[in-house]
Amino acid sequence: GQIIILIVFIPILSLTGVEGKMFKPMAMAFSFAIIGAMIMGLTWVPVASSLFLKPSVSKKKNLSDWVMRMAERSYLPVIHWACCHKRIVLGAALLSLLLTGYLFGRMGGEFVPTLDEGDFVIQPVLKTGTSLTKTIETTTRMEQILLEKFPEVEKIVSRIGAAEVPTDPMSMEEIDMIIKLKPKRSWTTAS
Known part of the structure; x- marks a missing residue:
């Protein structure tokens, strides 16, 4: 079994x-x-x-x-x-x-279906030892480039360093950029 x-x-x-x-x-x-x-x-x-x-021998019948x-x-x-x-x-x-x-x-071929939530995450990592100020400047510049070059991007939310709760520890040179896209019907340069 x-x-x-x-x-x-x-x-x-x-x-x-x-x-x-x-x-x-x-x-x-x-x-x-x-x-x-x-x-x-x-x-x-x-x-x-x-x-x-x-071993015990029992003559008594049970359930x-x-x-x-x-x-x-x-x-x-x-x-x-x-x-x-x-x-x-x-x-x-x-x-x-x-x-x-x-x-x-x-049956369908996928065990877990593909999810399209209308956003994605970029996780750039700068050189070890990069200061918080430099990381913020670099992140801001990356956000500006993405917003200027890609009209499909609605907004960008970035997170730098460790969270308040230490379940996802990150150093000061690690960045999470969550990029929220506009609805697909309003896309102009990508399809």
Whole structure:
């Protein structure tokens, strides 16, 4: 059962682009956790069980015995029928496989759809040790050039250095320029 779960993660490990960056670490962590659990289950758990659990023979019937008997009574006829009607079972399996292939072919090709939010980010980095004053001057000049050369740009918001909350640490020579574009219908030089 755990190997089947690992097989499910193989397509996720082959993703590229944004999808790969988002989901590969999760798939790898989950896979390593399952592999670790399998190793523990095959090595340490049997040894610990033999040391700490002593077999006890109970003549008393309980609920789990009744549930297992009922499962066997319903499962054995189904297995017997499947063994006697191999062509029907194989045909149903093949039909399911073909239906799955058809549905897979009709699905979209992107795992995460492309988002067009009407803006993008430029992250220029100046030389290490650049002063705050020089960084502000350079950023202001970049903003002016973008606004003059590209009429599609509506506004630019820049952030320099570290934020108030240290979740995204940046040095004084790092800049985040968020460029908001006008609606596409009003573009003149780009399409």
